[in-house]
Every structure is written in C-alpha cells, then in structure tokens.
Amino acid sequence: MNSKAFQNAYPDDLSHCYGCDRLNQHGLQLKSYWDGEETVAHFKPGPQHIAIPGYVYGGLLASLIDCHGIGSAAAATYRQENRTMDSEPALRFVTASLHVDYLQPTPLGMELEIRGKIREIGPRKVIVDATVLAAGILCAQGTIVAVRMPESMAPGTA
Amino acid sequence: MNSKAFQNAYPDDLSHCYGCDRLNQHGLQLKSYWDGEETVAHFKPGPQHIAIPGYVYGGLLASLIDCHGIGSAAAATYRQENRTMDSEPALRFVTASLHVDYLQPTPLGMELEIRGKIREIGPRKVIVDATVLAAGILCAQGTIVAVRMPESMAPGTA
Numbered sequence A, B: 001m002n003s004k005a006f007q008n009a010y011p012d013d014l015s016h017c018y019g020c021d022r023l024n025q026h027g028l029q030l031k032s033y034w035d036g037e038e039t040v041a042h043f044k045p046g047p048q049h050i051a052i053p054g055y056v057y058g059g060l061l062a063s064l065i066d067c068h069g070i071g072s073a074a075a076a077t078y079r080q081e082n083r084t085m086d087s088e089p090a091l092r093f094v095t096a097s098l099h100v101d102y103l104q105p106t107p108l109g110m111e112l113e114i115r116g117k118i119r120e121i122g123p124r125k126v127i128v129d130a131t132v133l134a135a136g137i138l139c140a141q142g143t144i145v146a147v148r149m150p151e152s153m154a155p156g157t158a
Helices: A060-079 B058-078
Strands: A032-035 A036-041 A091-102 A111-120 A125-134 A136-149 B032-035 B037-045 B094-104 B110-123 B125-134 B135-147
Touching: A032 A060, A032 A111, A032 B135, A036 A060, A036 B037, A060 A091, A060 A111, A060 A125, A060 B058, A060 B094, A136 B032, B032 B058, B032 B110, B037 B058, B058 B094, B058 B110, B058 B135
Parallel strands: none
Antiparallel strands: A032 A036, A036 A111, A091 A136, A091 B094, A111 A125, A125 A136, B032 B037, B037 B110, B094 B135, B110 B125, B125 B135
16 A cells, blocks of 8 residues: 555645645544555544534545545546656645445444545546445445536635 | 524533534534524634635535535424424434535635525434525535434444
C-alpha cells in the first residue's frame, strides 16, 4: 500500500474540506491510499456519529464514500497521466452525484474500511464504486460521479 | 407551517441522531416541519462545513437530505394513519438508499432551505424527493428510500 495519503498531496488552498482535508481541524480528516488497483481508507466514527443507539449515522457513511470517491478519482487521473499527486497543475474533483445503498445497519464503535474501485475514467469525469465494511462485513455500497472542478470554483476566482 | 418539529416528537431513546436529533449536542440538530403538502427545514452551515473556499461540503448536503427525508417519511406515515407524532407506538424509519445530484456549487455562509415531497408511501417504505436551495436557487436535489426501522435495531434489543 502506498504510504502517502491522496489528501496530503492537495495544495493548501484546496485542503479545507470537512470530510477529508488536513487543514480542517473540525473535520473528519479521512485519508485514502492505493491498495493495488483499489483504493482504501479507514475511519473510526466517534460516539457522536450515532443514528440510533449502537449504529452509525448514514450521513457519515455518505460523507466517507463521497470523500474517498473524490480522492480516488483524483489519484486515478494522476496515475493515468503518469504524474505524481504533488505535480502541477493540481487536479481537483467535485461530486456531480452520489448514491448510497445501506445494506445493513453499521455498528458503532469500530473502525470502518472504505474501499474504492475505478469503474470509468474519462477526460473530465470519473465514476468510482465504493464499499463500507465493518469487521469485514459489507454494510453499505455506493457510487460517486466525480467531475473536474470548474475553474470558476477555484480559490481566488469567485 | 406547523410549529412543532418532527424530530422533537421522537421518544428520548430514538433522539440521538447526529444529523437531526435534539439529544445529540455535537450534531446538526436539523428541524423539519410541514409546509402544506411539502416538508421544509432550514440549516445554516458553519464555516467548518467547507468543501473548497466559498462552497458547502457535499457530505453535509447529503446528510441534510437524509435526515429531512427520514423525518418527512415518519411525519407522512403518522399523518396517513391520522395519528399525532407523539402517539404510541413510535414510528421510526431508517434509510435504505440515498441519491443526491449536485446541480451547482452551494455557497457557504447563508441559510439553506431543504424541501421534501412524498413521492410514494407504503406500509413499510416511503420515498421522499428533496431539494436544497440557497437564496432560492436550486443547488442540489435528491431522493431517499426510507423503510421502517427493523425491530432488531430498536434500543434494548441488541
């Protein structure tokens, strides 16, 4: 497994996301990595991330799939272009759509594994399938459609 | 608009959800209401709910749609059964699936409006369509499939 998290390669002005960025001190700071042809992240929900007693809040699972999917889309694009993730110009993606199927209740109190597979990669759009496992059991699966961040959204252009 | 929030009618042992419940001091505490045949909630993201500078994190929007949809599903079921939301036995729903389309970047710094419409209501499943608006502009839309909480998930049965 590559030891550098995708999110640690983002430039500072694109490193504030609540779900995954290193400069958001209040956020989840999810870290995603390559694991062969798949991507992987681990996250342990806190006691506040409850839905009903004993189970994880579905919005958190959606957030983990979203951020892991976006990071995976960026990493796959850099890899396809034979570039390292810290090379210029920086690539960043935003979510066009997110779908999550909650297959069974996700137990609260243990580390979750989020896995990603690149289903499709094009010049502006990447589709990533993701799963969330608790103790090896599949609890949720989802898909994100990631698109290149419009230039109008880039910091300093608003 | 009915003045009592759906979430304030949930019994204490089902009032811990990070997204919408009154007993989660660390959570979002979303409050949903009837507005005629639709449902509505308002939420102002904090500065920590950032994606990239100036824009709201998509995982938060997914969470708002999820919790507003679940509350709307419960409220619609009570209404169909001619029951008040504080009557026994308590009804509670969980999310079977969530889909969100991010139509345009959602500006950070203003109150958002989340609206719900009941598309389908059955004995165990309710489908709710939702929109998220910022200053009246449609930024995201989504759908949740809500199902009655399995008895095995009820507090005290685990």
